[in-house]
């Protein structure tokens with residue numbers, strides 16, 4: 001049961017205007033033992049545990065998100081995402097600082113260029129709340145100062161020099177903690193680059209600080225279409241009138257919304273919870289896009305599930321609910337392997353001309369392939385220019401490279417991209 005903020009002693013004197021002001025929310029974040037003691041009912045052990053694990057990774061929770069926490073239940077899915085536990089202090093052998101090797105694929109600070117036609121642009125290290133499961137925790141909260149202008153300038157210079165980049169993901173930290181003016185300056189510079197077709201923003205504020213979504217922000221963002229926003233709901237308890245208002249405003253500004261969840265032990269590792277989450281998302285006009293296997297980031301082992309659990313959830317969603325409401329299960333592979341979809345196998349056998357499939361009910365059927373299909377000679381612009389495909393898809397091209405060639409080409413790309421910044 002969610003409490004109205006006025007029912008929480010700590011916030012009883014806060015006016016509605018203050019509560020609705022995102023700057024007030026940021027200024028009044030909870031970050032000390034005393035802050036949490038004021039909103040949670042902690043026994044001696046819980047108090048000692050909380051004290052013990054403060055300080056290793058940044059802690060900060062908006063009053064809004066804290067108001068969704070169950071004061072008596074340490075297993076509350078909202079509380080688990082915001083309040084640290086001693087489990088964070090455990091570092092396992094498989095844990096990594098940079099869990100998905102973003103730094104390896106960084107040609108210049110603030111940019112990760114891993115995939116062929118898109119880059120990640122980290123414009124701030126600050127978030128409105130620091131999630132206990134964050135994969136970028138090596139970086140976030142390091143500084144809440146504005147990123148050095150020189151780094152922003154160099155990042156934009158890199159995008160200008162990379163004509164293959166058609167998609168820029170502006171992320172952080174959380175880019176929506178920046179002021180409208182600062183954010184607009186960055187977005188406008190990216191939008192002015194001819195070869196950038198789309199801009200995406202990654203932000204958790206619709207979930208943890210929905211007050212940040214203001215009419216002024218939406219009016220600014222809609223000037224830079226096509227612009228998309230991916231957010232990060234993990235549990236049905238995170239849907240409130242405030243988060244709905246935030247999503248509605250963004251949608252009404254023509255900004256398509258997607259959601260990336262993290263599969264987490266004790267929070268959403270249940271097919272029914274995940275289905276309710278997806279149903280809530282589509283009601284809020286947010287497309288369930290991915291759910292991630294929890295990365296091997298340091299201090300997050302206690303959240304990880306088996307991969308089998310992720311596949312079981314996929315099995316429980318596909319066919320059982322609207323296809324549009326089914327997110328793709330992703331493992332972000334270590335070493336810069338990138339986002340790898342994982343799913344149950346629906347093709348159960350094959351013979352020349354025939355494919356045997358099974359559906360979600362276990363019904364087995366046969367698809368008969370056309371016996372007169374021959375690969376056409378394609379005359380599209382890319383085929384005419386004999387543009388080679390990359391990676392595994394490149395193995396299908398006529399002068400088939402070996403996997404060693406594929407790996408060598410990947411390493412060469414890392415070097416070439418860094419060289420772009422040499423003068």
Ligand code: SF4
Pocket residue numbers: 126127128129130131133134135136137140172173174204
């Ligand atoms: S909002 Fe995103 S980047 Fe920030 S701490 Fe949470 S998961 Fe990490």
